[in-house]
Amino acid sequence: NAGVMQNPRHLVRRRGQEARLRCSPMKGHSHVYWYRQLPEEGLKFMVYLQKENIIDESGMPKERFSAEFPKEGPSILRIQQVVRGDSAAYFCASSPPGLGNYNEQFFGPGTRLTVL
């Protein structure tokens, strides 16, 4: 399967715990994006990363949320001290480098986070 991989697909956490979401981009893709979808809403941009660099984190909440895309391994979205309002579907997308400005983003299946 050469698509964007996300794990886990479902994650249940109690309030105050940490949630760690993983994303492996498509082969050859070096740009990773994280989006969040709340129930009955569209996807909202959170962060855009390239290898070892955060390019745009304008959609990330100021506290408790962080993201990384290390030189080796998947991209990680980390949510510390989760609250019920963090319950949502989190989607990762990737795009290839060097295709100019018009890049389709290819999405993974998402991680559904439920905070009890």
Add this chain to the structure above:
Amino acid sequence: DQQVKQNSPSLSVQEGRISILNCDYTNSMFDYFLWYKKYPAEGPTFLISISSIKDKNEDGRFTVFLNKSAKHLSLHIVPSQPGDSAVYFCAAENTGTASKLTFGTGTRLQVTL
């Protein structure tokens, strides 16, 4: 501040007929527009896109029209098939800045037999 709007939350169309999904945007800096299709419990799947230098792009049964002066785009699916039943999201991008997509809230299309 909803910069991309899909004002119809749902649409029902008979098989074989045309489906028309609409999208409006407010940010004049957007210059690239995409349509994604989403099934439940799956990620969005890219369908078709259009840059602001064009007013139409066609790919098989799918055609996207862009009216820049009205800040409006539409997706036409003809003929509609039952497998087209899904939620369709319109997305927009300002390619001069970071490549984040701004999504609408989606339109649920139901294609009936």
